[in-house]
Amino acid sequence: MKITVVGAGNVGATLAQRLIEKDFADIALVDVVEGIPQGKALDLRQSANVLGFTHKLIGSNSYEVTAGSDIVVITAGIARKPGMTRDELIGINARIVREVVEKSLAVSSNAVFIIVTNPVDAMTYLALKVSGLPRERIFGLSGVLDGGRLAAFIAEELNVDARDVVPCVMGEHGGSMVVYPRFTTVKGMPLSVLADAAKQQALAERTVNGGAEIVGFLKTGSAFYAPSASVAHMVNAVVNDSGTRMNCAAYLDGEYGLSDVVLGVPVRLGRRGIEEIVELPLNDDELAALKASSEAVRKLIAALNL
Numbered sequence: 001m002k003i004t005v006v007g008a009g010n011v012g013a014t015l016a017q018r019l020i021e022k023d024f025a026d027i028a029l030v031d032v033v034e035g036i037p038q039g040k041a042l043d044l045r046q047s048a049n050v051l052g053f054t055h056k057l058i059g060s061n062s063y064e065v066t067a068g069s070d071i072v073v074i075t076a077g078i079a080r081k082p083g084m085t086r087d088e089l090i091g092i093n094a095r096i097v098r099e100v101v102e103k104s105l106a107v108s109s110n111a112v113f114i115i116v117t118n119p120v121d122a123m124t125y126l127a128l129k130v131s132g133l134p135r136e137r138i139f140g141l142s143g144v145l146d147g148g149r150l151a152a153f154i155a156e157e158l159n160v161d162a163r164d165v166v167p168c169v170m171g172e173h174g175g176s177m178v179v180y181p182r183f184t185t186v187k188g189m190p191l192s193v194l195a196d197a198a199k200q201q202a203l204a205e206r207t208v209n210g211g212a213e214i215v216g217f218l219k220t221g222s223a224f225y226a227p228s229a230s231v232a233h234m235v236n237a238v239v240n241d242s243g244t245r246m247n248c249a250a251y252l253d254g255e256y257g258l259s260d261v262v263l264g265v266p267v268r269l270g271r272r273g274i275e276e277i278v279e280l281p282l283n284d285d286e287l288a289a290l291k292a293s294s295e296a297v298r299k300l301i302a303a304l305n306l
């Protein structure tokens with residue numbers, strides 16, 4: 001296996017570290033800034049002796065080293081600062097994602113693409129259109145991260161183990177994201193039963209603002225430990241052809257009554273990418289929230305002028 005990570009910044013470099021330490025694939029780390037991918041890859045390689053991994057890790061400013069990749073993860077782009085929404089990144093990041101998709105695809109025509117760059121739903125849509133690839137092969141990071149945050153907040157609030165939480169956050173990776181208490185469970189019990197309405201509301205609000213909360217602390221950029229762990233979880237499912245269910249930003253073609261839009265929904269991930277889009281039995285209110293979220297993403301997609 002060979003995995004390319006484009007963008008050797010906070011998310012990309014931490015992801016490269018997580019992946020090389022799993023020792024299941026060669027890793028190519030690419031960035032536009034000279035020296036950064038080379039230096040970070042060299043630094044990581046020097047941990048092989050003590051950590052005991054055997055796969056290759058190369059850093060470069062050129063896509064030659066990425067040729068023949070099975071998976072390409074795109075983290076290239078700018079991150080937001082305090083006071084900004086993810087949407088404000090769209091102009092610069094759309095240009096970057098377009099270029100990265102074209103250059104990566106030219107040398108890895110069979111790869112599965114995982115988009116991280118924000119605003120991720122619109123960037124995943126852009127990547128689909130630029131590449132012309134089937135929707136199974138391009139999807140984005142959203143629900144795994146947002147669900148991980150919800151699980152952390154539930155663990156703190158209800159004094160349970162985060163590992164026992166099966167979270168369900170869908171829709172946009174942005175202000176209109178939707179937390180689904182009926183489909184979020186702790187040891188099989190729905191959050192809608194475990195917590196009163198006010199607590200559910202507070203947990204949902206903190207989840208929706210989870211990214212901004214970290215930006216507020218860090219000041220210079222956004223979260224990267226949980227994001228890189230979330231992408232590694234997605235990569236793992238593809239590498240192992242596991243069929244594991246998780247929520248990702250996927251192109252909808254009639255599912256949930258929505259078409260021609262990218263939105264966070266439950267999917268099964270395997271070697272070919274999205275094996276299945278899972279349609280939960282949402283009630284009218286739950287479906288209305290997902291539709292409203294799709295409208296927010298559609299506005300961003302329209303701004304791409306594709």
Ligand SMILES: NC(=O)C1=CN([C@@H]2O[C@H](COP(=O)(O)OP(=O)(O)OC[C@H]3O[C@@H](n4cnc5c(N)ncnc54)[C@H](O)[C@@H]3O)[C@@H](O)[C@H]2O)C=CC1
Pocket residue numbers: 006007008009010011012030031032033036075076077078079080089093096099100115116117118120140141142145173221222223224227
């Ligand atoms: N979808 C999600 O859940 C998440 C998305 N993100 C997004 O991921 C992106 C990256 O975040 P960070 O790693 O924290 O940012 P960062 O600023 O630490 O790293 C970004 C890297 O991209 C590189 N880059 C810029 N243009 C490039 C190009 N044309 N080709 C190759 N590399 C290029 C930069 O040189 C930099 O090293 C941001 O857009 C951020 O909003 C971050 C966390 C979660």
Ligand SMILES: O=C([O-])CC(=O)C(=O)O
Pocket residue numbers: 079080086118145173210211212214215222223227
């Ligand atoms: O908040 C940001 O801008 C980065 C991101 O998407 C997240 O951490 O959820």
